[in-house]
Amino acid sequence: xxxxxxxxxxxxIAAYAVTAFVVAALIAWxxxxxxxxxxxxxxxxxxxxxxxxxxxxxx
Amino acid sequence: MAVIDLANPTxxxxxxxxxxxxxxxxxxxxxxxxxxxxxxxxxxxxxxATVKIMYLHVPAAWLGMMGWVVMSAAALGTLVWRHPxxxxxxxxxAPIGAAFTFICLVTGSLWGRPTWGTYWVWDARLxxxxxxxxxxxxxxxxxxxxxxxxxxxxxxxxxxxxxxxxLPIIKFSVDWWNTLHQPASIFRAGGPTIAPxxxxxxxxxxxxxxxLFVTLHLAAMRNEILRxxxxxxRLMQAQSLAEARA
Numbered sequence: 001x002x003x004x005x006x007x008x009x010x011x012x013i014a015a016y017a018v019t020a021f022v023v024a025a026l027i028a029w030x031x032x033x034x035x036x037x038x039x040x041x042x043x044x045x046x047x048x049x050x051x052x053x054x055x056x057x058x059x
Numbered sequence: 060m061a062v063i064d065l066a067n068p069t070x071x072x073x074x075x076x077x078x079x080x081x082x083x084x085x086x087x088x089x090x091x092x093x094x095x096x097x098x099x100x101x102x103x104x105x106x107x108a109t110v111k112i113m114y115l116h117v118p119a120a121w122l123g124m125m126g127w128v129v130m131s132a133a134a135l136g137t138l139v140w141r142h143p144x145x146x147x148x149x150x151x152x153a154p155i156g157a158a159f160t161f162i163c164l165v166t167g168s169l170w171g172r173p174t175w176g177t178y179w180v181w182d183a184r185l186x187x188x189x190x191x192x193x194x195x196x197x198x199x200x201x202x203x204x205x206x207x208x209x210x211x212x213x214x215x216x217x218x219x220x221x222x223x224x225x226l227p228i229i230k231f232s233v234d235w236w237n238t239l240h241q242p243a244s245i246f247r248a249g250g251p252t253i254a255p256x257x258x259x260x261x262x263x264x265x266x267x268x269x270x271l272f273v274t275l276h277l278a279a280m281r282n283e284i285l286r287x288x289x290x291x292x293r294l295m296q297a298q299s300l301a302e303a304r305a
Contacts, residue, residue, distance in 0.1 A: 008108045011173050015112045015166040019119070022158050023271065029154070030278040037285035044292045049299075051292060 066144055068284045075281045082274045089267035096260035103257070112170040114261055117245075118268035119162040123191060124226055125272065126156020130198070131223045134216035144280075146212045147287070149219065150202045151279035155272060157195035164188060175239055183232035184240035187225060194222040208290075 093114070103110035129152045136145025167185070168178045179185065198215045205211020228235075233242045244252045251258055 005108060008173060011109055011169045012111050015115055015169045018165050018169075019115045019162050022162050026155060026158050026275055030275055030282065033282045034278065034285070037282055037289060040289050041285060041292070044289065044296065047296070049292045049296045051288060051295075 066142065068144060068147070071144060072281055072284055075277050079274065079278060079281075082270065082277065086267065086270040086274050089263070089270050093260065093263035093267040096263045100260040101256050106174055109170060109173045110257065112166050113257070114264040116163060116166040116170055117261060118265040119159045119166060120188070121265060122268055122272050123156055123160030123163050123188070124229060125269075126152050126159060127191065127194075127219070127223060127226060129276070130156065130219045134219040137212055137216040138220075143287075146216075147280050147283045148276075149216065150212070151283050152276055153195055153199045153202060153215075155275050155279060157192060157199065159268075159272070160188065160192045160195060164192060171239075180239050182238040182240055183236040184229065184238050187229045187232050190225055191222075191229060194218070194225065198222070 097111060097114040100111070100114075102108050130149045133145045133149030133152065136142045137149060164185075167188075171180075172178050198218055201211050201215040201218060203211075205214065230243075232238060233240055245258070245261075253261070
Protein backbone atom coordinates (compact mmCIF):
# COMPACT_ATOMS: atom_id res chain seq x y z
CA UNK A 1 0.00 0.00 0.00
CA UNK A 2 1.49 3.35 -0.97
CA UNK A 3 0.31 6.75 0.21
CA UNK A 4 -0.42 9.64 -2.09
CA UNK A 5 2.06 12.53 -2.04
CA UNK A 6 -0.64 14.80 -0.51
CA UNK A 7 -0.98 12.44 2.45
CA UNK A 8 2.82 12.15 2.82
CA UNK A 9 3.17 15.95 2.61
CA UNK A 10 0.80 16.36 5.57
CA UNK A 11 3.07 14.27 7.83
CA UNK A 12 6.23 15.99 6.59
CA ILE A 13 4.80 19.50 7.04
CA ALA A 14 3.48 18.60 10.52
CA ALA A 15 6.92 17.26 11.57
CA TYR A 16 8.76 20.38 10.33
CA ALA A 17 6.11 22.70 11.86
CA VAL A 18 6.32 21.06 15.31
CA THR A 19 10.14 21.18 15.22
CA ALA A 20 10.16 24.84 14.15
CA PHE A 21 7.68 25.70 16.91
CA VAL A 22 9.69 23.93 19.65
CA VAL A 23 13.00 25.43 18.47
CA ALA A 24 11.40 28.91 18.29
CA ALA A 25 10.02 28.45 21.82
CA LEU A 26 13.50 27.46 23.09
CA ILE A 27 15.09 30.52 21.46
CA ALA A 28 12.34 32.80 22.83
CA TRP A 29 12.79 31.32 26.34
CA UNK A 30 16.56 31.95 26.28
CA UNK A 31 16.27 35.49 24.87
CA UNK A 32 13.39 36.62 27.12
CA UNK A 33 14.97 35.05 30.22
CA UNK A 34 18.23 36.88 29.48
CA UNK A 35 16.57 40.26 29.16
CA UNK A 36 14.50 39.61 32.33
CA UNK A 37 17.60 38.72 34.39
CA UNK A 38 19.53 41.75 33.04
CA UNK A 39 16.59 44.02 33.93
CA UNK A 40 16.29 42.65 37.49
CA UNK A 41 20.07 42.94 38.00
CA UNK A 42 19.95 46.54 36.74
CA UNK A 43 17.09 47.36 39.14
CA UNK A 44 18.95 45.86 42.09
CA UNK A 45 22.13 47.77 41.23
CA UNK A 46 20.11 50.99 40.98
CA UNK A 47 18.87 50.32 44.50
CA UNK A 48 22.50 50.18 45.62
CA UNK A 49 22.77 46.41 46.03
CA UNK A 50 26.15 45.11 44.84
CA UNK A 51 27.75 41.69 45.06
CA UNK A 52 30.59 41.18 47.56
CA UNK A 53 33.01 40.24 44.76
CA UNK A 54 32.14 43.47 42.90
CA UNK A 55 32.70 45.51 46.08
CA UNK A 56 36.06 43.90 46.83
CA UNK A 57 37.23 44.43 43.24
CA UNK A 58 36.33 48.15 43.48
CA UNK A 59 38.49 48.66 46.60
CA MET B 60 43.41 31.62 28.82
CA ALA B 61 43.69 28.14 30.37
CA VAL B 62 40.62 25.88 30.31
CA ILE B 63 40.55 25.87 34.13
CA ASP B 64 40.05 29.67 34.06
CA LEU B 65 36.63 29.10 32.46
CA ALA B 66 35.53 27.43 35.71
CA ASN B 67 35.24 30.98 37.08
CA PRO B 68 31.64 32.15 36.35
CA THR B 69 32.68 35.77 35.64
CA UNK B 70 35.33 34.71 33.10
CA UNK B 71 32.89 32.19 31.63
CA UNK B 72 30.26 34.95 31.21
CA UNK B 73 32.77 37.21 29.47
CA UNK B 74 33.77 34.44 27.05
CA UNK B 75 30.17 33.39 26.34
CA UNK B 76 29.15 36.99 25.62
CA UNK B 77 31.95 37.20 23.03
CA UNK B 78 31.36 33.77 21.47
CA UNK B 79 27.54 33.59 21.34
CA UNK B 80 26.88 35.94 18.37
CA UNK B 81 29.44 34.06 16.24
CA UNK B 82 28.08 30.69 17.28
CA UNK B 83 24.53 31.80 16.46
CA UNK B 84 25.67 32.97 13.01
CA UNK B 85 27.49 29.68 12.30
CA UNK B 86 24.38 27.75 13.45
CA UNK B 87 22.18 29.73 11.05
CA UNK B 88 24.55 29.04 8.14
CA UNK B 89 24.71 25.32 9.09
CA UNK B 90 20.89 25.14 9.09
CA UNK B 91 20.68 26.89 5.72
CA UNK B 92 23.10 24.32 4.24
CA UNK B 93 21.53 21.35 6.03
CA UNK B 94 17.97 22.25 5.04
CA UNK B 95 19.02 22.84 1.42
CA UNK B 96 20.65 19.38 1.37
CA UNK B 97 17.54 17.83 2.99
CA UNK B 98 15.16 19.43 0.47
CA UNK B 99 17.29 18.29 -2.47
CA UNK B 100 17.85 14.76 -1.13
CA UNK B 101 16.13 11.98 -3.12
CA UNK B 102 13.06 10.14 -1.83
CA UNK B 103 13.54 6.70 -0.33
CA UNK B 104 12.58 3.83 -2.63
CA UNK B 105 10.28 2.36 0.04
CA UNK B 106 9.24 5.30 2.22
CA UNK B 107 8.89 7.92 -0.48
CA ALA B 108 9.07 11.56 0.60
CA THR B 109 8.38 10.78 4.27
CA VAL B 110 12.09 10.01 4.62
CA LYS B 111 12.52 13.82 4.90
CA ILE B 112 11.26 13.46 8.50
CA MET B 113 14.49 11.54 9.23
CA TYR B 114 16.48 14.80 8.96
CA LEU B 115 14.67 16.08 12.07
CA HIS B 116 13.96 12.86 13.94
CA VAL B 117 17.46 11.34 14.01
CA PRO B 118 19.42 14.48 15.07
CA ALA B 119 16.74 15.21 17.71
CA ALA B 120 17.16 11.65 19.08
CA TRP B 121 20.96 12.01 19.20
CA LEU B 122 20.74 15.38 20.96
CA GLY B 123 18.08 14.18 23.39
CA MET B 124 20.61 11.54 24.47
CA MET B 125 23.60 13.93 24.26
CA GLY B 126 21.77 16.30 26.60
CA TRP B 127 21.65 13.56 29.21
CA VAL B 128 25.37 12.78 28.70
CA VAL B 129 26.15 16.49 29.31
CA MET B 130 23.94 16.45 32.41
CA SER B 131 25.61 13.26 33.69
CA ALA B 132 29.08 14.82 33.38
CA ALA B 133 27.73 17.93 35.13
CA ALA B 134 26.15 15.77 37.84
CA LEU B 135 29.57 14.24 38.57
CA GLY B 136 31.01 17.77 38.79
CA THR B 137 28.25 18.73 41.21
CA LEU B 138 28.45 15.68 43.46
CA VAL B 139 32.22 15.01 43.43
CA TRP B 140 33.79 18.49 43.09
CA ARG B 141 30.71 20.55 44.13
CA HIS B 142 31.56 23.01 41.39
CA PRO B 143 28.85 25.68 40.91
CA UNK B 144 29.43 25.89 37.15
CA UNK B 145 28.81 22.14 36.81
CA UNK B 146 25.45 22.59 38.51
CA UNK B 147 24.69 25.54 36.21
CA UNK B 148 25.55 23.38 33.16
CA UNK B 149 23.29 20.54 34.33
CA UNK B 150 20.32 22.76 35.09
CA UNK B 151 20.66 24.67 31.80
CA UNK B 152 20.87 21.48 29.69
CA ALA B 153 17.69 19.88 31.08
CA PRO B 154 14.98 21.88 29.23
CA ILE B 155 16.99 21.82 25.99
CA GLY B 156 17.50 18.05 26.14
CA ALA B 157 13.82 17.60 27.01
CA ALA B 158 12.79 19.72 24.00
CA PHE B 159 14.93 17.62 21.62
CA THR B 160 13.57 14.39 23.12
CA PHE B 161 10.03 15.74 22.62
CA ILE B 162 10.84 16.60 18.98
CA CYS B 163 12.23 13.07 18.51
CA LEU B 164 9.05 11.47 19.88
CA VAL B 165 6.63 13.65 17.91
CA THR B 166 8.50 13.45 14.59
CA GLY B 167 8.98 9.69 15.12
CA SER B 168 5.26 9.33 15.64
CA LEU B 169 4.53 11.37 12.49
CA TRP B 170 7.04 9.22 10.57
CA GLY B 171 5.67 5.98 12.04
CA ARG B 172 2.08 6.49 10.87
CA PRO B 173 2.81 6.42 7.09
CA THR B 174 5.71 3.94 7.47
CA TRP B 175 4.40 1.43 10.04
CA GLY B 176 0.68 2.25 9.93
CA THR B 177 0.62 3.43 13.55
CA TYR B 178 1.61 6.54 15.51
CA TRP B 179 2.81 4.60 18.56
CA VAL B 180 3.70 1.12 19.78
CA TRP B 181 5.04 0.18 23.19
CA ASP B 182 8.24 -1.29 21.80
CA ALA B 183 11.56 -1.03 23.66
CA ARG B 184 13.06 1.87 21.65
CA LEU B 185 9.97 4.10 21.75
CA UNK B 186 9.24 3.33 25.40
CA UNK B 187 12.84 3.93 26.56
CA UNK B 188 12.82 7.27 24.70
CA UNK B 189 9.56 8.21 26.44
CA UNK B 190 11.18 7.24 29.77
CA UNK B 191 14.04 9.64 28.89
CA UNK B 192 11.52 12.49 28.43
CA UNK B 193 9.88 11.65 31.77
CA UNK B 194 13.33 11.61 33.43
CA UNK B 195 14.05 15.06 31.97
CA UNK B 196 10.76 16.36 33.40
CA UNK B 197 11.61 14.80 36.78
CA UNK B 198 15.04 16.47 36.88
CA UNK B 199 13.53 19.83 35.86
CA UNK B 200 10.92 19.50 38.62
CA UNK B 201 13.70 18.84 41.18
CA UNK B 202 15.71 21.85 40.00
CA UNK B 203 12.81 24.26 39.86
CA UNK B 204 10.66 23.29 42.84
CA UNK B 205 13.23 22.63 45.59
CA UNK B 206 13.06 25.28 48.33
CA UNK B 207 16.79 24.93 49.00
CA UNK B 208 18.57 25.17 45.59
CA UNK B 209 21.62 23.25 46.90
CA UNK B 210 19.56 20.26 47.99
CA UNK B 211 17.52 20.40 44.76
CA UNK B 212 20.72 20.36 42.70
CA UNK B 213 22.16 17.38 44.54
CA UNK B 214 18.89 15.44 44.22
CA UNK B 215 18.74 16.29 40.49
CA UNK B 216 22.37 15.17 40.07
CA UNK B 217 21.64 11.81 41.72
CA UNK B 218 18.55 11.28 39.54
CA UNK B 219 20.62 12.23 36.47
CA UNK B 220 23.27 9.60 37.23
CA UNK B 221 20.62 6.94 37.90
CA UNK B 222 18.81 7.95 34.70
CA UNK B 223 22.05 7.55 32.70
CA UNK B 224 21.40 3.79 32.92
CA UNK B 225 18.60 4.41 30.41
CA LEU B 226 21.08 5.57 27.70
CA PRO B 227 22.54 2.12 26.84
CA ILE B 228 18.99 0.73 27.03
CA ILE B 229 17.88 3.25 24.36
CA LYS B 230 20.93 2.56 22.19
CA PHE B 231 20.83 -1.25 22.34
CA SER B 232 17.05 -1.71 22.72
CA VAL B 233 16.77 -2.52 19.00
CA ASP B 234 19.38 -5.29 19.40
CA TRP B 235 18.24 -6.71 22.74
CA TRP B 236 14.52 -6.90 21.94
CA ASN B 237 12.39 -7.53 18.90
CA THR B 238 11.20 -4.00 18.06
CA LEU B 239 9.12 -2.36 15.35
CA HIS B 240 11.78 0.37 15.28
CA GLN B 241 14.54 -0.39 12.81
CA PRO B 242 18.03 -1.42 14.07
CA ALA B 243 20.98 1.01 14.02
CA SER B 244 21.83 2.08 10.46
CA ILE B 245 24.52 4.74 11.06
CA PHE B 246 26.56 4.09 14.24
CA ARG B 247 27.07 0.34 13.80
CA ALA B 248 30.04 -2.04 13.66
CA GLY B 249 29.99 -2.57 9.88
CA GLY B 250 29.59 1.14 9.03
CA PRO B 251 26.44 2.97 7.90
CA THR B 252 23.93 1.01 5.80
CA ILE B 253 22.19 4.18 4.59
CA ALA B 254 22.87 5.44 1.05
CA PRO B 255 25.31 8.40 0.85
CA UNK B 256 22.67 10.54 -0.93
CA UNK B 257 20.56 10.33 2.27
CA UNK B 258 23.45 10.10 4.76
CA UNK B 259 25.20 13.40 3.90
CA UNK B 260 22.08 15.59 4.32
CA UNK B 261 21.45 13.76 7.60
CA UNK B 262 24.97 14.53 8.82
CA UNK B 263 24.54 18.16 7.67
CA UNK B 264 21.36 18.51 9.73
CA UNK B 265 22.99 16.71 12.68
CA UNK B 266 25.83 19.28 12.67
CA UNK B 267 23.30 22.16 12.51
CA UNK B 268 21.22 20.76 15.39
CA UNK B 269 24.37 20.12 17.47
CA UNK B 270 25.48 23.73 16.96
CA LEU B 271 21.98 24.85 17.98
CA PHE B 272 22.22 22.74 21.13
CA VAL B 273 25.62 24.22 22.06
CA THR B 274 24.43 27.79 21.37
CA LEU B 275 21.25 27.37 23.42
CA HIS B 276 23.13 25.62 26.22
CA LEU B 277 25.73 28.38 26.54
CA ALA B 278 22.98 31.05 26.45
CA ALA B 279 20.95 29.18 29.09
CA MET B 280 24.07 28.79 31.27
CA ARG B 281 24.65 32.55 31.04
CA ASN B 282 21.03 33.15 32.13
CA GLU B 283 21.39 30.73 35.04
CA ILE B 284 24.54 32.49 36.29
CA LEU B 285 22.69 35.83 36.14
CA ARG B 286 19.68 34.28 37.97
CA UNK B 287 21.99 33.11 40.77
CA UNK B 288 23.50 36.59 41.01
CA UNK B 289 19.98 38.04 41.32
CA UNK B 290 19.21 35.54 44.11
CA UNK B 291 22.43 36.40 45.98
CA UNK B 292 21.77 40.15 45.66
CA ARG B 293 18.19 39.75 46.88
CA LEU B 294 19.39 37.78 49.90
CA MET B 295 21.97 40.52 50.64
CA GLN B 296 19.28 43.18 50.28
CA ALA B 297 16.97 41.31 52.68
CA GLN B 298 19.85 40.84 55.13
CA SER B 299 20.81 44.53 55.14
CA LEU B 300 17.12 45.52 55.57
CA ALA B 301 16.84 43.15 58.56
CA GLU B 302 20.05 44.59 60.07
CA ALA B 303 18.77 48.15 59.60
CA ARG B 304 15.54 47.32 61.41
CA ALA B 305 17.32 45.59 64.33
